[in-house]
Amino acid sequence: MTYEDILADSGQAGIYQVPPDVDALEAAAAGSDFAVWRIDLANVRSKQELLDAVARELAFPEWFGSNWDALEDCLTDLSWSVASGYVLILANAGAFAAAQPEEFETALEVFDGAAEYWYDEDVPFWVLVGDADFAQFDIPVLGEE
Numbered sequence: 001m002t003y004e005d006i007l008a009d010s011g012q013a014g015i016y017q018v019p020p021d022v023d024a025l026e027a028a029a030a031g032s033d034f035a036v037w038r039i040d041l042a043n044v045r046s047k048q049e050l051l052d053a054v055a056r057e058l059a060f061p062e063w064f065g066s067n068w069d070a071l072e073d074c075l076t077d078l079s080w081s082v083a084s085g086y087v088l089i090l091a092n093a094g095a096f097a098a099a100q101p102e103e104f105e106t107a108l109e110v111f112d113g114a115a116e117y118w119y120d121e122d123v124p125f126w127v128l129v130g131d132a133d134f135a136q137f138d139i140p141v142l143g144e145e
Contacts, residue, residue, distance in 0.1 A: 007025070007028060007085060009124065010085070010119050010122050010124040010125075011119065013115050013126050014115045014126070014127070015108055015111055015112055015115065015128075015129060016129070016139060017128065017140065017142060018089060018090075018131075025128070026038070029085070029087045029126075033083060033085075034083050034124070035083035037088050039053050039054060039057045039090055040053075041090055041091065041092050041093045042091070045096060046100065047103045047106075047107075048066070050107060051067070052066070055071075060074045071107075071110050072114060076114050076117040084124075085123055085126070086118065086124070086126065087126045087128065088111070092130060093130055097132040098133070101136070108137060108139075114127075115127065128142065
C-alpha cells in the first residue's frame with residue numbers, strides 16, 4: 001500500500017507516529033493536493049507556545065483566540081487553505097509532551113476532534129507526531145492496523 005492510498009482514506013485518518021520516510025509521505029500528500037504543514041516543536045514548552053506555533057504555521061486568521069476552543073474552530077474551518085486533505089506533522093514533540101503531558105494530551109484530543117470533523121466531510125485529516133512517548137499517549141504507527 002502506498003502513502004497516496006493510505007492518505008486518501010479519510011476513515012483511517014487521525015493521529016499517528018511520524019513514519020521513518022516522512023519526506024516520501026510529504027511528497028505523496030503534496031502530489032494528492034493535500035495541504036501539508038511541518039510544525040517543529042523542539043523549542044515548545046508551554047500550551048501558549050504550542051498554540052502560537054500551530055497558528056503561525058497554518059496561517060490562522062486574526063480572529064484566532066489562542067485557546068483550545070479557538071484551535072478546534074480553526075482546525076475545523078481551514079477555509080483559507082482549501083485542500084483535498086490535510087497533514088500536520090508535529091516534529092520533535094517529545095520535549096513538550098514530557099514537560100506538559102496534560103497539555104499535550106489535550107492538544108491530541110483537539111487534533112482528534114478535528115480529524116473526526118473532517119471525516120464527516122469525507123476529507124482526510126492526518127496528524128503525525130514525532131519524537132514523543134508513543135506508548136504513553138497511545139499513538140499508533142501509520143499503516144499498521
